[in-house]
Amino acid sequence: MDDMDISPENPAPPLAPEPAENTGNAKGTTRIGDRIFLGLSRGSGVLLLAIMAAIAVFLTVRAASAISKDHGNFLTTFEWNANADQPVFGIAVLAFGTVVSSLIAMLIAVPVAIGIALFITHYAPRRLAAPLSYVIDLLAAVPSIVYGLWGALFLVPHLTGLYTWLDSYFGWTGVLAYHGGAARSLFTIGILLAIMILPIVTSVSREVFRQVPRMHEEAALALGATRWEVIRMSVLPFGRSGVISASMLGLGRALGETMAVATVLSPSFLISRSLLDPGGGTFAQNIASSFKESGDLGKDALIASGLVLFVLTLLVNGAARLIIARRKEYTA
Amino acid sequence: MAKRIDVSGLSAYYGSHKAIDDISMTVEPRSVTAFIGPSGCGKSTFLRTLNRMHEVTPGGRVEGKVLLDEENLYGTGVDPVSVRRVVGMVFQRPNPFPTMSIYDNVAAGIRLNGGRVRKSELDGIVEKSLKGANLWNEVKDRLDKPGAGLSGGQQQRLCIARAIAVEPQVLLMDEPCSALDPISTLAIEDLIGELKERFTIVIVTHNMQQAARVSDRTAFFNLAGVGQPGKLIEIDDTERIFSNPSVQATEDYISGRFG
Numbered sequence: 001m002d003d004m005d006i007s008p009e010n011p012a013p014p015l016a017p018e019p020a021e022n023t024g025n026a027k028g029t030t031r032i033g034d035r036i037f038l039g040l041s042r043g044s045g046v047l048l049l050a051i052m053a054a055i056a057v058f059l060t061v062r063a064a065s066a067i068s069k070d071h072g073n074f075l076t077t078f079e080w081n082a083n084a085d086q087p088v089f090g091i092a093v094l095a096f097g098t099v100v101s102s103l104i105a106m107l108i109a110v111p112v113a114i115g116i117a118l119f120i121t122h123y124a125p126r127r128l129a130a131p132l133s134y135v136i137d138l139l140a141a142v143p144s145i146v147y148g149l150w151g152a153l154f155l156v157p158h159l160t161g162l163y164t165w166l167d168s169y170f171g172w173t174g175v176l177a178y179h180g181g182a183a184r185s186l187f188t189i190g191i192l193l194a195i196m197i198l199p200i201v202t203s204v205s206r207e208v209f210r211q212v213p214r215m216h217e218e219a220a221l222a223l224g225a226t227r228w229e230v231i232r233m234s235v236l237p238f239g240r241s242g243v244i245s246a247s248m249l250g251l252g253r254a255l256g257e258t259m260a261v262a263t264v265l266s267p268s269f270l271i272s273r274s275l276l277d278p279g280g281g282t283f284a285q286n287i288a289s290s291f292k293e294s295g296d297l298g299k300d301a302l303i304a305s306g307l308v309l310f311v312l313t314l315l316v317n318g319a320a321r322l323i324i325a326r327r328k329e330y331t332a
Numbered sequence: 333m334a335k336r337i338d339v340s341g342l343s344a345y346y347g348s349h350k351a352i353d354d355i356s357m358t359v360e361p362r363s364v365t366a367f368i369g370p371s372g373c374g375k376s377t378f379l380r381t382l383n384r385m386h387e388v389t390p391g392g393r394v395e396g397k398v399l400l401d402e403e404n405l406y407g408t409g410v411d412p413v414s415v416r417r418v419v420g421m422v423f424q425r426p427n428p429f430p431t432m433s434i435y436d437n438v439a440a441g442i443r444l445n446g447g448r449v450r451k452s453e454l455d456g457i458v459e460k461s462l463k464g465a466n467l468w469n470e471v472k473d474r475l476d477k478p479g480a481g482l483s484g485g486q487q488q489r490l491c492i493a494r495a496i497a498v499e500p501q502v503l504l505m506d507e508p509c510s511a512l513d514p515i516s517t518l519a520i521e522d523l524i525g526e527l528k529e530r531f532t533i534v535i536v537t538h539n540m541q542q543a544a545r546v547s548d549r550t551a552f553f554n555l556a557g558v559g560q561p562g563k564l565i566e567i568d569d570t571e572r573i574f575s576n577p578s579v580q581a582t583e584d585y586i587s588g589r590f591g
């Protein structure tokens with residue numbers, strides 16, 4: 001939504017510098033550029049709004065028509081069969097899979113990213129910090145299909161050891177019970193997504209930690225704080241809202257990740273008791289996997305599921321903004 | 333609790349740039365010593381060598397000795413963290429921890445130093461420190477509000493309360509009033525007069541009247557030229573420095589006949 005800054009309320013500054021007292025009456029050459037720019041920016045603002053409205057209308061109409069033809073409950077059905085004579089499809093499994101795999105990814109990635117960002121900004125010698133930052137940023141440039149291939153060919157076979165270990169300690173919970181077979185589960189997806197969102201969360205957190213004012217850190221140092229205590233007293237409180245934004249960026253990516261998930265997961269319309277069981281699905285993965293063999297109704301049904309994903313992402317973003325705004329009064 | 337500071341042959345560097353050269357002086361316990369001198373002559377740098385804060389600046393390096401009573405702060409095996417716990421510091425710009433309440437700001441040092449302290453004991457220390465900083469009456473009803481919500485002068489007194497809460501031996505102040513209005517400045521000057529009964533105080537100031545009002549001893553620093561390290565020109569009783577200094581440069585500086 002940041003594109004909206006190019007709006008009529010925020011016209012660009014005059015193209016040529018102009019004495020302040022002349023702005024009232026001058027209609028000379030300098031104003032022409034000004035007016036062209038105003039027209040352009042207003043035009044693009046309106047155009048952007050129009051395109052967005054058109055997309056929204058298109059998607060909503062198609063989604064609504066699909067849902068009205070659904071013979072099951074769109075929210076609670078554990079099935080995706082939009083091509084049948086009696087089409088039945090529901091997003092319960094997709095919503096569960098999307099949320100759970102993204103949450104696992106967050107639980108792993110956010111602490112690791114904060115750790116790496118703190119290491120780079122506050123512990124590593126400069127010789128090490130620069131290359132390390134570079135490598136992390138490079139990870140963000142790897143295409144997601146490459147992560148998918150790596151996940152399917154390397155991660156899946158190598159995770160069975162971890163699965164067995166988890167099962168022997170936490171198998172009794174049921175949630176982490178392992179019943180054999182390939183590790184193509186939501187848990188593996190969570191790990192893969194964690195690796196994929198690690199770079200963005202790390203680099204945003206790193207920039208936030210780097211901006212902690214020197215005087216806040218010195219306040220702690222002068223009281224006799226150790227390096228870790230400086231981080232706890234000055235760096236983390238200052239960086240909190242930034243880290244929340246960073247995490248939300250990562251979460252947004254995890255929720256919408258398509259190719260990597262589609263490559264690794266063995267999809268099914270079931271919710272297993274154990275996160276380590278293969279199966280499940282996510283919104284984006286389901287769209288990618290079933291789009292080709294879908295008929296017209298099937299495509300509309302996928303659009304409806306995509307809209308739900310969009311709403312989910314919006315809600316996450318809104319929640320993050322709320323948290324940040326709530327904290328702002330404290331950190332200002 | 334106050335201790336004597338004995339500095340000998342102290343030089344400080346920023347990378348290869350020597351900022352202060354070969355400074356020696358003695359600071360008596362329970363006294364106020366003022367550092368004066370033109371901008372850039374190394375007052376802040378020297379002050380920060382007294383609690384080993386200089387070395388947290390990238391490239392910061394120190395040569396020489398600082399004895400606190402008998403112990404060399406720069407001796408081998410001395411932990412800078414423990415030095416800073418006995419030599420407190422107040423900065424030019426008030427810097428309370430922005431996310432902490434007034435109470436937590438004052439308690440911050442104790443929670444670091446002592447680890448676990450009983451709540452009732454901590455309440456006592458916080459009250460005593462805020463009273464010591466002449467801030468108690470203004471904030472006693474809103475101890476749980478953020479420290480950043482106070483006025484500049486109140487914030488600076490909050491920082492003083494935070495520094496004295498851990499009962500340091502020495503209190504260093506780098507232009508503590510330069511961001512404050514005259515009334516807050518007076519409040520802090522009065523406070524310094526009270527604090528010197530308990531602490532050894534060193535204060536950097538650009539305000540001659542302030543140095544004359546609050547200090548017992550005054551040290552004048554100067555530099556020979558641009559790019560040259562700053563040096564201690566003389567240190568003497570404040571009265572003498574302001575009436576009859578032994579070096580001509582001091583008199584020129586104090587009377588304003590100086591670049």
Ligand SMILES: Nc1ncnc2c1ncn2[C@@H]1O[C@H](COP(=O)(O)OP(=O)(O)OP(=O)(O)O)[C@@H](O)[C@H]1O
Binds near residue numbers: 346369370371374376
């Ligand atoms: N972080 C730094 N990195 C490099 N050089 C520095 C740094 N801080 C100070 N210096 C240099 O050290 C010298 C002494 O600076 P210092 O801040 O100690 O002066 P000062 O006497 O406190 O000046 P002022 O009265 O303006 O505060 C100056 O030449 C300054 O340029």
Ligand SMILES: [Mg+2]
Binds near residue numbers: 375376377
């Ligand atoms: Mg200074």
